[in-house]
Amino acid sequence: MERGDGLPAGDRPLRRAHPLTDPTEPRPLVQLGEYDWPSLPPQQTLRRWRDHLLHALRPGEDAGPVVERGKLDRSTHEQLDAIAAGPATAPAEADLKAALDPWVADATADPRLQVIVLPPGAPRDPLATWAQTCGLACLAPPARQVLADMPGHAAPDLSGGGVLVIPRLEDWMLRHETGLDTIRALLAALATTDRRVVVGCGSWAWAFLSKAVDVDLALPPPRTPAPHDAERLKAWLLRLSDAVRSDGTIFRLTSDGTDVFGADEDGDGHFRKLAASSFGIPWIAWTQWRTSLRALTAEDHEEVAGEAETEAAHDDERTVWIVDPSTRSLPDGHEKEAMMVLHAVLVHGTLEVATLDRVLPGGDTGPVLEALVSTDFLQRDGTLLSASPYAYADARRALVDAGFPPDEL
Amino acid sequence: MGAEDSGEGAARLINDLQDISFLRIALIILGTWLAIFLVRRIFPSLAQRGPSQLRLYLLGAVPIIRLALLVMAVLWIVPIIFNITFQNFIVIAGAASVAIGFAFKDYVSSLLAGVVSIFEKPYRPGDWVEIADDYGEVQSVGMRALRILTPEDTVVTIPHIRLWDDNIANSNDGERTLMCIADFYLAPDHDATLLRAALREVALTSAYLAWDRPVIVILSEKPFGTHYRLKAYPFDMRDQFVFISDLTARGKRVIAAAGGRQVSAQIGVEGAER
Numbered sequence: 001m002e003r004g005d006g007l008p009a010g011d012r013p014l015r016r017a018h019p020l021t022d023p024t025e026p027r028p029l030v031q032l033g034e035y036d037w038p039s040l041p042p043q044q045t046l047r048r049w050r051d052h053l054l055h056a057l058r059p060g061e062d063a064g065p066v067v068e069r070g071k072l073d074r075s076t077h078e079q080l081d082a083i084a085a086g087p088a089t090a091p092a093e094a095d096l097k098a099a100l101d102p103w104v105a106d107a108t109a110d111p112r113l114q115v116i117v118l119p120p121g122a123p124r125d126p127l128a129t130w131a132q133t134c135g136l137a138c139l140a141p142p143a144r145q146v147l148a149d150m151p152g153h154a155a156p157d158l159s160g161g162g163v164l165v166i167p168r169l170e171d172w173m174l175r176h177e178t179g180l181d182t183i184r185a186l187l188a189a190l191a192t193t194d195r196r197v198v199v200g201c202g203s204w205a206w207a208f209l210s211k212a213v214d215v216d217l218a219l220p221p222p223r224t225p226a227p228h229d230a231e232r233l234k235a236w237l238l239r240l241s242d243a244v245r246s247d248g249t250i251f252r253l254t255s256d257g258t259d260v261f262g263a264d265e266d267g268d269g270h271f272r273k274l275a276a277s278s279f280g281i282p283w284i285a286w287t288q289w290r291t292s293l294r295a296l297t298a299e300d301h302e303e304v305a306g307e308a309e310t311e312a313a314h315d316d317e318r319t320v321w322i323v324d325p326s327t328r329s330l331p332d333g334h335e336k337e338a339m340m341v342l343h344a345v346l347v348h349g350t351l352e353v354a355t356l357d358r359v360l361p362g363g364d365t366g367p368v369l370e371a372l373v374s375t376d377f378l379q380r381d382g383t384l385l386s387a388s389p390y391a392y393a394d395a396r397r398a399l400v401d402a403g404f405p406p407d408e409l
Numbered sequence: 410m411g412a413e414d415s416g417e418g419a420a421r422l423i424n425d426l427q428d429i430s431f432l433r434i435a436l437i438i439l440g441t442w443l444a445i446f447l448v449r450r451i452f453p454s455l456a457q458r459g460p461s462q463l464r465l466y467l468l469g470a471v472p473i474i475r476l477a478l479l480v481m482a483v484l485w486i487v488p489i490i491f492n493i494t495f496q497n498f499i500v501i502a503g504a505a506s507v508a509i510g511f512a513f514k515d516y517v518s519s520l521l522a523g524v525v526s527i528f529e530k531p532y533r534p535g536d537w538v539e540i541a542d543d544y545g546e547v548q549s550v551g552m553r554a555l556r557i558l559t560p561e562d563t564v565v566t567i568p569h570i571r572l573w574d575d576n577i578a579n580s581n582d583g584e585r586t587l588m589c590i591a592d593f594y595l596a597p598d599h600d601a602t603l604l605r606a607a608l609r610e611v612a613l614t615s616a617y618l619a620w621d622r623p624v625i626v627i628l629s630e631k632p633f634g635t636h637y638r639l640k641a642y643p644f645d646m647r648d649q650f651v652f653i654s655d656l657t658a659r660g661k662r663v664i665a666a667a668g669g670r671q672v673s674a675q676i677g678v679e680g681a682e683r
Contacts, residue, residue: 175614175616176614177607177610177611177614177659177662177663178610178663178666179614180610180613180614207620208620210620211613211618211620211621212613212614340616343616344616359614359616360616361615361616361617361651361654361655361658362655400460401459401460401461402461402645403461403462403585403644403645404644405618405619405620405621405644
């Protein structure tokens with residue numbers, strides 16, 4: 001599809017800030033199923049395939065990167081915080097605030113139940129954070145162990161005044177033959193209560209619960225924050241790095257030296273790639289952005305300072321290099337088991353290590369679990385497992401390619 | 410005179426030996442063989458590694474491409490060897506008919522059935538089929554026969570000629586999943602509504618379940634008790650046996666918890682009483 005400028009959509013430069021479409025402003029939530037998954041324009045995809053093919057056929061004939069990866073060090077946490085400080089969930093929290101605050105303020109606003117579906121991997125729960133900011137009551141779930149051991153658990157008490165928030169609906173179920181009774185009781189209580197309730201749910205859990213307990217019929221149509229496309233990502237990361245850029249720091253791609261925050265199309269192309277590889281999820285994009293940032297090693301600094309003009313050496317010190325994100329692979333020879341574990345954790349949002357074996361068919365998942373944690377597919381907080389934003393994109397692609405039932409946004 | 414005529418006829422039927430480029434024929438055969446070899450190696454390999462959505466398409470493309478390559482090779486070679494005229498065609502067809510009728514009837518019938526199978530698609534590579542008593546995944550569809558891999562890890566070669574006479578049951582028919590059934594036999598004195606719901610829950614919470622397919626529990630009364638059939642689809646049909654095992658193991662657990670009692674028939678084993 002082309003516009004009046006004659007350029008295909010993928011090749012047009014990103015729009016600049018406009019009062020009506022200011023990329024830094026919160027966007028309205030979108031209905032589940034209407035999420036516009038960011039993708040690479042066909043031209044760029046074809047170019048990437050061509051480059052891969054040429055590289056495979058003639059590995060020695062590439063132009064080569066501007067800076068070798070070996071000459072670059074990972075940035076320290078302090079440096080990263082100066083370039084892109086958290087929280088990574090801030091944009092989603094802003095979207096939620098813009099969408100839900102007016103509803104909270106107007107006690108007669110419809111619908112009585114608000115349902116928000118969020119993708120996984122968030123370092124902190126955006127809905128719980130919003131509820132805390134607004135001083136709203138949150139309904140605490142029972143322990144997962146109780147869900148399976150005491151089927152037919154008593155219906156939760158939803159009595160009281162004011163808006164109630166249930167941040168994670170998935171905390172009320174266990175994918176076990178006796179683990180769905182409590183969530184059914186909760187859905188029944190939600191159907192009969194007069195109280196205004198905001199229900200949050202993970203995207204994978206929503207897909208599962210739609211099948212298992214018809215949550216999509218029991219609750220109103222859910223909404224989700226709009227995707228962070230290239231334009232929004234660029235504007236957000238530009239704003240986060242204001243301080244370091246004002247010192248003259250430039251962000252360049254190691255592949256060809258492009259200044260990504262420059263006004264040229266190649267810089268925009270990087271954010272299109274970032275949006276596509278992170279599925280438009282801000283905390284995934286933020287994590288990928290931070291892990292891609294590098295600085296020259298101390299020895300190379302000295303080498304540059306010794307060889308080059310003072311000004312050039314100074315410029316080099318102020319360059320933050322951006323490397324291509326490395327793809328993570330599942331444990332070799334144990335891909336299926338690893339994907340079963342990943343899928344179980346994604347469906348539950350968070351899962352106790354001890355509970356994992358109850359939701360998976362047979363076998364000792366211990367070794368595979370350790371491998372998934374060490375490769376950043378999963379993160380462990382004490383005994384609680386959850387999907388890691390570092391490898392969520394790789395995990396989702398692997399699961400979808402293997403035919404596992406995916407989430408929907 | 411007569412000998413001269415027949416010699417002239419033979420010369421007209423087959424090109425002069427010096428005009429036949431044996432090198433060209435060899436290159437065509439070698440090239441076709443190489444292309445088929447590559448297709449048979451690369452496509453299954455891509456199907457194994459690539460997205461599951463493409464798996465059956467890639468596997469199914471192998472016999473079609475092979476047939477196309479073989480037809481091309483034959484059409485290319487025949488004019489090199491034979492002097493193709495209508496008269497010669499009749500002669501060749503007659504000779505071929507006699508040879509086929511006497512010596513290669515079944516073989517050619519299998520070849521023809523193989524070609525028919527490509528178009529009618531009673532089975533494709535990747536499908537799970539049952540032919541006579543053999544059930545397994547179609548590994549490859551050759552010109553004369555197909556090879557299936559049974560759950561017991563045995564490769565069974567079945568000639569396409571079976572297509573003419575036997576029933577062929579295809580469990581997935583080109584789809585990415587197939588229905589799995591776990592059977593339970595219970596003593597009749599139980600709460601069937603409760604058990605039916607519990608068994609449905611077993612399937613709904615299976616890690617192998619395809620979420621976009623239905624879960625059904627049907628039951629029927631038999632002289633010895635109640636027969637429950639739990640029907641559901643795994644998201645990957647290669648998981649069908651572990652899926653059924655998962656349903657069965659957890660099904661037995663919920664049956665016991667719900668107060669159900671499984672029954673089994675007394676089967677006499679020959680020689681057991683001796």
